[in-house]
Amino acid sequence: xxxxxxxxxxxxxxxxxxxxxxxxxxxxxxxxxxxxxxxxxxxxxxxxxxxxxxxxxxxxxxxxxxxxxxxxxxxxxxxxxxxxxxxxxxxxxxxxxxxxxxxxxxxxxxxxxxxxxxxxxxxxxxxxxxxxxxxxxxxxxxxxxxxxxxxxxxxxxxxxxxxxxxxxxxxxxxxxxxxxxxxxxxxxxxxxxxxxxxxxxxxxxxxxxxxxxxxxxxxx
Numbered sequence: 237x238x239x240x241x242x243x244x245x246x247x248x249x250x251x252x253x254x255x256x257x258x259x260x261x262x263x264x265x266x267x268x269x270x271x272x273x274x275x276x277x278x279x280x281x282x283x284x285x286x287x288x289x290x291x292x293x294x295x296x297x298x299x300x301x302x303x304x305x306x307x308x309x310x311x312x313x314x315x316x317x318x319x320x321x322x323x324x325x326x327x328x329x330x331x332x333x334x335x336x337x338x339x340x341x342x343x344x345x346x347x348x349x350x351x352x353x354x355x356x357x358x359x360x361x362x363x364x365x366x367x368x369x370x371x372x373x374x375x376x377x378x379x380x381x382x383x384x385x386x387x388x389x390x391x392x393x394x395x396x397x398x399x400x401x402x403x404x405x406x407x408x409x410x411x412x413x414x415x416x417x418x419x420x421x422x423x424x425x426x427x428x429x430x431x432x433x434x435x436x437x438x439x440x441x442x443x444x445x446x447x448x449x450x451x452x453x454x455x456x
């Protein structure tokens with residue numbers, strides 16, 4: 237019986253998939269981020285690895301109508317030539333090498349995705365409040381009037397080297413949007429998949445396997 241218990245415990249531990257160190261942060265409830273309230277401009281900064289250095293900042297405003305990014309020279313985001321920051325889709329790989337875009341509006345986006353340091357007004361979305369409320373930009377579908385619910389791929393410099401990650405954003409009407417969650421690989425240079433987060437089942441199996449071993453040792 238003891239041998240059978242040990243075998244079960246080891247099988248549970250082996251069932252935990254090997255992976256690199258993914259750091260995941262949920263933002264419940266989604267953090268709303270909008271400019272234009274009383275004519276103000278809103279800003280939100282992300283220090284993804286909590287080392288005291290801002291990796292990327294988002295800006296939204298009404299007086300300057302739009303939703304855009306600011307970032308240090310050591311940060312780059314996934315872009316497409318002639319299009320801007322790409323709204324990446326769940327399942328896309330984010331790393332040193334980038335594949336072609338999987339976005340539903342791919343016909344509007346260059347096939348090639350590249351890393352770039354992007355600054356400037358309205359690089360996520362923009363609008364003109366001249367009586368017609370025209371809204372457009374990389375993260376806003378002008379045909380449907382719906383903002384993208386997608387992932388911003390990011391490359392930033394941490395204390396140990398270059399890291400890759402993503403930020404989950406829902407754009408809204410050129411005024412900002414919502415931030416849902418973000419993740420990055422703690423291992424420098426390691427790639428990750430947009431939208432993939434640590435599996436609770438893996439953590440549960442690890443704890444269960446450890447508990448089984450501890451229980452068996454006490455019986456010996």
